[in-house]
Amino acid sequence: MSLVSIKAKDGDNVEFVMKDPKRGGVKDVYFSPDRSYVVAFFRKPLDNNGKERLDKLVTTYRQGIFGKQGAEYWKNLFCWPEKIVEYNNMTGIVVPVYHPNFFFPPNTNLEGAEKEGKWFTSAKNFNRFVPESEKGTLLSYLRICINLSRAVRRLHAAGLAHSDLSYKNCLVDPATGDACIIDIDGLVVPGLFAPDVLGTPDFMAPEVVATMKLDFKDPNRKFPCRATDQHALAILIYQYLFHRHPLRGSKVHSQDTEIQEALEMGEKALFIENSQDTSNRYKIQKNDKDFLPWVDTNKLPYTIMGPYLKELFNKAFIDGLHSPNQRPSADDWEEALIKTADLIQPCLDTKCPKKWYVFDNSTKPACPYCGTKLKGQLPVFDFYSSRDGVNFRPDSHRLMIYHNQYLYPWHVMRNVFPNEKLSEYEKKPVAYFAFHQKQWILINQTLDSLFDATNNKPISKGSYVALTNGLQLQLSKDPNGRLVNVSLVQA
Amino acid sequence: MRRLPVYLLIDVSGSMSGEPIKSVNDGLQLLVSALRKEPQALETAYLSLITFSDVVKQVAPLTELASFKIPTLTASGGTSLGGVLSEVSSVAKKEINKGSADEKGDWKPLVFLMTDGVPTDNVENGLRAFKDSKWGMVIACAAGPEADTKLLQRITENVVLLDTCDSDSIKAFFRWVSSSVSVSSKKVESGAQLDNNELPPPPPELSLLKF
Structure with missing residues (x-):
């Protein structure tokens, strides 16, 4: 030694x-x-x-x-x-x-290997090689994506760009939802330090790929920067949520693999789920059984992730694919992912591969991953907030309720956000939901001024209110406190 | 999904007997087990093994990495280098999906050739067939001082030298092969290459022949 x-x-x-x-x-x-x-x-x-x-x-x-x-x-x-x-x-x-949970544990087929993203973004690897105990759930992938968005948001806020975000440079642990950005030594500082890598195939932005043949000093040549990080982040999020690549469809531009690669990732890049131009949809091939069902965009379209993420995927892969300044920021992703996490429901089938799914806003909700239908009454909270304490306007934020679900300070107050700035106090739940004696109830734990606005009565700490269709609850009398409107969906 | 075909062409002539062939067998084990911990390789790589001595034999047809069974090689006879170049060109033609105007084909195959001596057959026909086929990265490894590096340079510009044919060097070569199969970041200066054809840096036991 x-x-x-x-x-x-x-x-x-x-x-x-x-x-x-x-x-x-x-x-x-x-x-x-x-x-x-x-x-x-x-x-x-x-x-x-x-x-x-x-x-x-x-x-x-x-x-x-x-x-x-x-x-x-x-x-x-x-x-x-x-x-x-x-x-x-x-x-x-x-x-x-790296933290030990970023290595596959002993006595698994991948013992000791780093949990780099590619294990989980590839449908075949996910289906066949990732040990069952390490596969995670939809909720843990949402957490991974929130963590990555938050990390990229922080870098960008500091005026930095990563320049080579990829599944190689992000360790993830779907068993816990943890994620960590590695290989930070290539950071780009606009105007000060230029990038020394172009990125990793699968993640390079179309404008970088399309101009990489130009001379280094050509003013049209595009290099990694914040906008290309935004592209790479969107690709990562899409891959973690769907186990497929958003631009690798079936459209053939050239039978030369290198030209094909340059065009499909560069100048001719096209979202496989673009609803206007369907020419790059992925056609399932004979040898694809290891990749199913994940590569089947008819069975599992990107819209199953709900309205907030659908909008951002459209911005990232349709509006902003070739227009870097229209791409969603890391901040946008963080917010949309957090709101999406409030839309999920546990699947009733314990064998479901994802365990959770995003409520599809229909009266006949079913899990898209295993087809199990939801049965029973489903309470929905829609949030409203006010600037003047009198007029409440919708926040475009919804919480789907399930048994033992919690209500947190960031649901109660419009000026509290679930991020790294939360105090220890703000991380604690303030109320919880339960299905009790054939009805849904909300039990107040620590809210000072929870108020049933429909029946005009306060709900003190330790007591509960039954959730009924059309019920309005004021979560706090604070000027930043929210109002909720309760709906009960009968499924 | 596109496959990444990988052809391993291994010299099993008499001069490889003893430590070299044992090291090659160990190296193959090492290669396959290293690749099986590489997510990129497990997703896409398909391996084929072709040996050459007096005869050329495709010991394993193109097989998915996860189900590839590693054969044990023995060494004897001459060095049919021309023969193996013809053979890989013709099996690749059959095994590889070239794609069409409406279906993507496989990635261009990677070829790793390892030899320790001078060919005992005529290489010109084989070389021509090889040059007429489309390959991704081609790496020739001259194992030990007896190998004909000039000839190898006619096959590919990527020729690596093993100073000795001992087990450490051979294993280092196979370890390096495994890292060549996975993706890496593209350097700013490295031009317009998007295919899988950028070589990772060789370990100290190997030297890349420049010419």
């Missing part, structure tokens, strides 16, 4: 075992003796610009994100370089190791 002890640029001691490096695309990775961090050396010497980028990355940009409140929160979403080292004329970075 050849232990190397050196001092990092910031003066701290760094140790690593100089043996059997893990060889990545541009770096060789060595573990520290206690395996709590790795030292990743760039194989090629970095130029001054590259070194300065790393410097900024471990100092200014890192402090910008981790030096403030919520540092612990972001540590879970980014695997961020912490120090710079120089050894034998090589530049390296010190990066924390």
